[in-house]
Amino acid sequence: MTSSSHPRYVVGIDLxxxxxxxxxxxxxxxxxxxxxxLEIAQLIHPSQVEARTLxxxxxxxxxxxxxxxxxxxxxxxxxxxxxxxxxxRSQGLKVPTRQVVSAKSWLSHHGVDRxxxxxxxxxxxxxxMVSPIDACANYLxxxxxxxxxxxxxxxxxxxxxxxxxxxxxxxxxxxxxxxxATRAGLGQVQLFEEPQSAFYAWIQSRGDLWRxxxxxxxxxxxxxxxxxxxxxxxxxxxxxxGNLELxxxxxxxxxxxxxxxxxxxxxxxxxxxxxxKGHKLDSSQMLMLLAGCRQAKEALLADSSQESFEVRxxxxxxxxxxxxxxEELGREEVRQTLLDGFFPLVNLETPVQRSKAFxxxxxxxxxxxxxxxxxxxxxxxxxxxPLLTEKLTPLGKTGTLPSAILFNxxxxxxxxxxxxxxxxINQWREAQCLGPVKILSxxxxxxxxxxxxxxxxxxxxxxxxxxxxxxxxxYYLGVEIPSPAVPGALPPIKALCVVPHGMxxxxxxxxxxxxxxxxxxxxxxxxxxxxxxxxxxxxGMWLDPLPEELDExxxxxxxxxxxxxxxxxxxxxxxxHLKSVLTDLGTLELWCQSADENRQWRLEFRTRxxx
Amino acid sequence: xxxxxxxxxxxGIALGILIALKVAVLLVLSKGAIGxxxxxxxxxxxxxxxxxxxxAEPKPKEAPIDHGPQLRLLGLLQRDASLxxxxxxxxxxxxxxxxxxxxxxxxxxxxxxLKKYLEIGPCLDQKEGAQVEVSVGYHPSQYRITGNVPPxxxxxxxxxxxxxxxxxxxxxxxxxxxxxxxxxxxEVEVS
Numbered sequence: 195m196t197s198s199s200h201p202r203y204v205v206g207i208d209l210x211x212x213x214x215x216x217x218x219x220x221x222x223x224x225x226x227x228x229x230x231x232l233e234i235a236q237l238i239h240p241s242q243v244e245a246r247t248l249x250x251x252x253x254x255x256x257x258x259x260x261x262x263x264x265x266x267x268x269x270x271x272x273x274x275x276x277x278x279x280x281x282x283r284s285q286g287l288k289v290p291t292r293q294v295v296s297a298k299s300w301l302s303h304h305g306v307d308r309x310x311x312x313x314x315x316x317x318x319x320x321x322x323m324v325s326p327i328d329a330c331a332n333y334l335x336x337x338x339x340x341x342x343x344x345x346x347x348x349x350x351x352x353x354x355x356x357x358x359x360x361x362x363x364x365x366x367x368x369x370x371x372x373x374x375a376t377r378a379g380l381g382q383v384q385l386f387e388e389p390q391s392a393f394y395a396w397i398q399s400r401g402d403l404w405r406x407x408x409x410x411x412x413x414x415x416x417x418x419x420x421x422x423x424x425x426x427x428x429x430x431x432x433x434x435x436g437n438l439e440l441x442x443x444x445x446x447x448x449x450x451x452x453x454x455x456x457x458x459x460x461x462x463x464x465x466x467x468x469x470x471k472g473h474k475l476d477s478s479q480m481l482m483l484l485a486g487c488r489q490a491k492e493a494l495l496a497d498s499s500q501e502s503f504e505v506r507x508x509x510x511x512x513x514x515x516x517x518x519x520x521e522e523l524g525r526e527e528v529r530q531t532l533l534d535g536f537f538p539l540v541n542l543e544t545p546v547q548r549s550k551a552f553x554x555x556x557x558x559x560x561x562x563x564x565x566x567x568x569x570x571x572x573x574x575x576x577x578x579x580p581l582l583t584e585k586l587t588p589l590g591k592t593g594t595l596p597s598a599i600l601f602n603x604x605x606x607x608x609x610x611x612x613x614x615x616x617x618x619i620n621q622w623r624e625a626q627c628l629g630p631v632k633i634l635s636x637x638x639x640x641x642x643x644x645x646x647x648x649x650x651x652x653x654x655x656x657x658x659x660x661x662x663x664x665x666x667x668x669y670y671l672g673v674e675i676p677s678p679a680v681p682g683a684l685p686p687i688k689a690l691c692v693v694p695h696g697m698x699x700x701x702x703x704x705x706x707x708x709x710x711x712x713x714x715x716x717x718x719x720x721x722x723x724x725x726x727x728x729x730x731x732x733x734g735m736w737l738d739p740l741p742e743e744l745d746e747x748x749x750x751x752x753x754x755x756x757x758x759x760x761x762x763x764x765x766x767x768x769x770x771h772l773k774s775v776l777t778d779l780g781t782l783e784l785w786c787q788s789a790d791e792n793r794q795w796r797l798e799f800r801t802r803x804x805x
Numbered sequence: 806x807x808x809x810x811x812x813x814x815x816x817g818i819a820l821g822i823l824i825a826l827k828v829a830v831l832l833v834l835s836k837g838a839i840g841x842x843x844x845x846x847x848x849x850x851x852x853x854x855x856x857x858x859x860x861a862e863p864k865p866k867e868a869p870i871d872h873g874p875q876l877r878l879l880g881l882l883q884r885d886a887s888l889x890x891x892x893x894x895x896x897x898x899x900x901x902x903x904x905x906x907x908x909x910x911x912x913x914x915x916x917x918x919l920k921k922y923l924e925i926g927p928c929l930d931q932k933e934g935a936q937v938e939v940s941v942g943y944h945p946s947q948y949r950i951t952g953n954v955p956p957x958x959x960x961x962x963x964x965x966x967x968x969x970x971x972x973x974x975x976x977x978x979x980x981x982x983x984x985x986x987x988x989x990x991x992e993v994e995v996s
Contacts, residue, residue: 239884242977263982477994506910509903512890512989516899518907 203345203353206647207337208388209371211298212421212454213248214333216341217644218353219652229398229648231641234340236279240265246280247641249336253294253329254282255314255322270339275322278336287481291317296422297329299559301374302360302367302448304747309370315558327374334378351381356647361387361427361445361666364724365782366747366799372781385780386650388643389416389427390442390661392602395646396636397659405438407634408598411589413582414634415596417571417615419605424449424567426574428596429661430585440661444581445726446574451562453605456532459565460487460523463531464505467521479507487523494528495610501525529610537568537614542622546573568618575622581729595623598632607639662698665776668731669693670744671784672721673708688738689723691731692774692784699780704787705772706734712754712786712795714766719751720797733774750797752786768793876985877976881922883989886914890989922976928968937964 204227205218216234219227233245240261254277256266266274266281277285286293294313303326306312311323324332334357341350357380359371368385375383393416397404408414412431418424426446432439461484465475468483475483483505490503502522509517547564564570579594586593599619606612612633619631636642653660670689677685692705712718723744731737737744754768770786773794777783784797882888891911896904919925928947931937939948941958947968950960979985 239977241980241983262980262984265980265983267980478992504909506906508887508907508910511992513894514887514890514911515894515896515904515907518903518910520906 201353202348204648204651205341205350205353205355206391206644206649206651207334207355207357207383208391208641208644208647209298209330209333209357209359209374210251210420210643211296211423212251212452213640214251214337215248215641215644216337217641217648219648221652227652229645231644232337232341232344234279234337235268235343236336237266237268237277237281239281243268244280249279249333250283251278251296251298251330251333252282252286253278253297253324253332254285254289255292255294255324257292257322268339270343276332278332287484288478290314291321294324294329296450296559297326297333298360299423299448299450300326301330301370302363303559304366304745305560327370327377330371330374331377334375334380338378338380351379354651355380355383356386356391356651357383358386358388358391358643358647359780360423360425360448361389361442362425362448362726363387364667364745364747365669366722368781369799372779382779384651384654384778386647387427387442387445387663387666389418389425389445389602390429390663391643391646391650392416392418392636393429393440393600393646393661394649394653395642396600396634398645398649399636407632408438410438411586411591412598412632413586413593413596414598414600415575415619416600416602417606418602419567419611420452420603421454421605422450422452424451424562424570424603426571428578428582432585432589438659440659442661442663442666443585444574444578445666446570447726449562449570450559451536451565451567451570452603455565456536456605457484457488457491459531459535460491460528463487463527464521464523468507468519473519475507476510479510482507490523490528491532492608494523494525495532495608498525503528533610533614536565537611537618538566539614539618539621540566540568540572542572542576542625544569544572546570568615571615571618572622577727593626593628595619595626595628596631597628598634600634600636602639602642604640664696664698665693665782666695667693667724667726668695668728669774669782670723670725670737671708671750671772672723672740675738687721687740688736689740689744691733691735691737692772693776693782694732695726695729697733697774697776699776700778702773702775703733705774707736708734708772709789710770710772710786711767712752712770714754714768717751717753718786719749719800722747722750722799747799749800750784751800752795752797754786754795770795872986874979874985876988877979878922880985880988881976882915882918885918886911888915922974923971924973924975925969926972928970929964931964931967933964933967935964936961 202222203218203220205216208215216232217229218232219229221227231247233247234249235243235245236249238244241264256275256277258275264272266277268274276282282293286295291314297313300306300313301308308326311325311328313324313326313329314321317323338350355375357371357375359368363371371385372383393414400407408431410431410433414429414431416425416427416429418426425448427442428444430441430443432441461480464483464487465480468475486505486507490505493500493503502524504520504522506518506520508514546569547566562570575595582594583592596619599616601612601615606615616631616633623629623631638645669692671692672687672689674685674687679685690705690708693703697703710718723740723746725741725743725745727743728741769789771789773785773787775783775785785794786797787794879889883890888911891907929937939950939958939960939962943958947970950962951965952962954960
C-alpha cells in the first residue's frame with residue numbers, strides 16, 4: 195500500500211566514502227518499529243551476484259568487450275558499461291585507472307568542478323570519466339533499484355528518506371549531495387550528519403537506558419574512523435525543563451585518513467621483509483599481500499594471545515608453489531606500526547604535522563599529511579576547549595575535555611585501536627586531574643549510521659528525542675571594497691556574515707547591513723566563505739580584513755530575469771536585501787529579496803568553473 | 806546449478822531415432838513408464854514425419870556440445886583458490902617449504918568455495934570410526950559396503966569414510982557471452 199501523504203517506510207541511507215548502506219523501518223508496525231538493513235544485490239565477480247548489506251562505494255568504468263557479454267547484467271539492468279559495488283572495488287585494485295574512488299570526498303573538494311567528468315582522477319587522457327556527482331548518484335541509484343526490486347508496491351522515491359553526510363560537509367557539498375540524490379531519482383531527501391546518526395543508533399540500541407548512561411553536562415566525543423575518512427563531533431547533554439536535551443556543538447574538518455591507510459602501512463612493512471631477502475613483489479603479489487595484511491591486522495589486534503600472523507604470497511603467474519613466499523608479522527611490530535604510527539599518545543598541544551609547502555602542489559584530494567589520528571583529535575579538542583567552558587558554565591560544570599566517547603566506523607571495531615583512543619583521552623584527562631572517560635558502546639559500527647538515520651527519521655515524527663544541531667559553520671558573503679584599480683592586484687574584499695554559527699534548521703534571517711542594487715538581466719556574483727571556527731559572529735556583521743580561518747566556497751550567483759513589458763525589456767536597477775534560510779532538509783539557501791518584498795531570487799552555487 | 810540440457814538438443818537425427826527406439830523397447834519392460842513410452846513413440850513418429858527434421862541441414866559430425874557448464878565449478882575454484890594452477894604445476898624439485906606455504910593459502914580458499922557453491926557436507930553425520938547400520942533399501946550412491954558383507958541388508962559396520970555430498974548447489978551460471986572452456990584468462994599487465 196502506498197499513500198503519497200504518508201510514506202510507509204522511513205529509510206536511512208549512509209552514502210559512505212568506502213561503503214554505502216540502507217536501513218529502514220516499516221511505520222505500520224507499531225510505535226517501536228524494527229530497524230532492518232537492505233540486502234543489496236551486487237556483482238561479486240562477473241556473472242556472480244550476491245546480496246550484501248554494504249555496497250562498496252566504487253564505480254568501475256569498463257571498456258567495451260572487457261567482460262564477456264551478459265556477465266555484468268543484474269536483474270534490473272542489462273548491458274551496462276559500468277559496475278558499482280564489490281566487483282567495482284576488487285576489479286579496480288587491478289585496474290586503478292578505471293576505478294572511481296572516494297567520490298563522496300570529491301563532493302566536498304572546492305578545488306575542482308564537481309559537476310564535470312574528472313574521475314577516475316588519474317585516468318589516462320581519452321578515458322571515459324564521470325563527475326563526482328554522477329558517481330554518487332550511481333551508488334544511490336543502485337540502492338533505489340535494489341529497493342524497488344524488493345518493494346515494488348512502495349517505490350523508494352515515495353518513502354521518507356534521511357540521507358547522511360559528514361558533519362564537515364559545508365553548504366556547497368550538501369547542495370551537491372542533494373543534487374546527486376535528485377539525479378538518482380530518490381525524490382525529496384532530508385540531510386543529516388553522520389556522527390549524530392551514530393549517536394541515534396546508540397540511543398536506539400540502549401532503549402530508555404541511555405538517559406541513565408549520560409548526565410547533564412556530559413560532553414560526548416563522536417569519533418568516527420572509516421575506511422577512508424576520519425571525523426570528530428562534540429555532542430553536549432543539556433537540560434530543558436527537567437528533561438535531557440542533546441545538542442551537537444562542534445564538528446571537525448573532513449580528514450582523509452582511515453583504515454585503508456593502515457592496511458597499506460602493514461603491506462609496506464611486510465613487503466620490506468620480502469625485499470630484504472631479495473624478493474621484489476609485483477603488483478598482483480602486492481594485492482595478495484594487502485589482503486593478507488588486512489587479516490593480520492584484524493587477527494593480531496583482536497586476539498592478544500596470538501603472537502604472530504603468517505602472510506603469504508604465491509608465486510608469480512601460474513607457478514604458485516615454486517615462487518611462493520611467506521613472512522611472519524609479529525604482534526608487537528603490527529601494534530607498533532598501527533598504534534604508534536596512527537595513534538601515538540600525544541600531548542594536547544602537539545600540532546598536526548603539515549607537509550612542506552610545495553610551490554606547485556599536485557591537484558587532487560587533500561589527503562591528510564599527518565597520519566596520526568590522535569594529533570588530529572588533539573587539534574579538534576583543543577580548538578573547542580573555549581566552547582566547552584562557555585557551554586558548561588551555565589550548567590554549573592567545568593572542563594575543557596570530552597567526558598564520554600562514542601566510537602563509529604570499521605577501524606574502531608578493533609579493541610586495540612579503540613582502547614588506544616580511550617587511553618589518549620584519559621591521558622589528557624589525567625593531566626587535568628579528571629577521572630576516566632565514559633565509553634558509550636554500541637554494536638554494529640558499519641551499519642550504525644544508516645540505522646541511526648532511520649531512528650532520526652522516526653524521531654522527527656515525534657517518536658523519540660531530537661538532537662539540536664544548527665549550522666556547524668558560519669557563512670560569509672565577500673564584498674569588494676571600492677579602491678583604485680591597480681593592474682595585477684585583485685580588489686580587496688571584506689566579508690559579511692549571512693549565517694551565524696548555530697543558526698537552527700528551519701529558520702531564516704534577514705541580513706542587515708547590505709543594500710544592493712541588482713541590475714535586471716545581468717549576472718550578479720558573490721564570493722562565498724565559511725568557517726567552523728568563529729562562533730561569535732552575528733548576522734550582518736562585517737569582517738575587514740578577511741580572517742585567515744575562512745575557507746572559500748564556490749561563488750554564488752544569480753541572474754535576475756528580464757520581465758517583458760509592453761515596450762520590451764526594461765533595464766532596471768532593483769534594490770534588494772539578503773535573506774538566509776536554513777531548511778528543514780539540512781541545506782542553506784540565500785535569497786535576494788526586493789525592497790518591496792514582492793519578488794525574490796535565489797543565489798545558486800556557480801555551476802561552471804572559471805566563470 | 807541449472808543443469809544445461811540444451812546441448813542435448815543438437816544430437817543427430819539418426820542417433821535420435823535409434824535412442825527413441827531403444828528407449829521405447831527398454832521402457833516397455835519397466836513398470837509405470839507409460840508416459841515415457843508414449844513420448845518415445847511420438848518422438849519416433851516425429852522423426853519420420855516432422856518437417857523440422859526432414860528439412861534440417863546435415864549436422865557436422867562433432868556436435869558442438871557446450872562443456873562450459875560442467876567446467877564452471879573448476880573455473881570458480883581456480884578463480885577463488887588458484888586450484889588449477891596448483892594441480893597443473895610440476896612440483897618436481899620444489900622444496901617442501903614453499904609447497905606447504907602455497908597449500909596453506911590455497912586449501913582454505915578452496916574449502917570455502919566448496920562450502921559456498923555446494924554447501925558440501927558429509928553423507929553421514931556420525932564420526933568416522935562409529936558403528937553404523939545401513940538399512941534395507943539404502944541408496945547405493947550414498948553407501949559403499951565393503952569387507953565381509955553378509956548376503957542381505959541391513960548391514961552393521963564401522964564408518965570408515967563419512968562421504969561427501971552437495972546439499973545445495975548454488976553455482977553462479979555462466980553468462981551468455983562467456984567461454985566455459987576457459988578456466989583462467991591469460992593476464993596481461995600494462996605498465
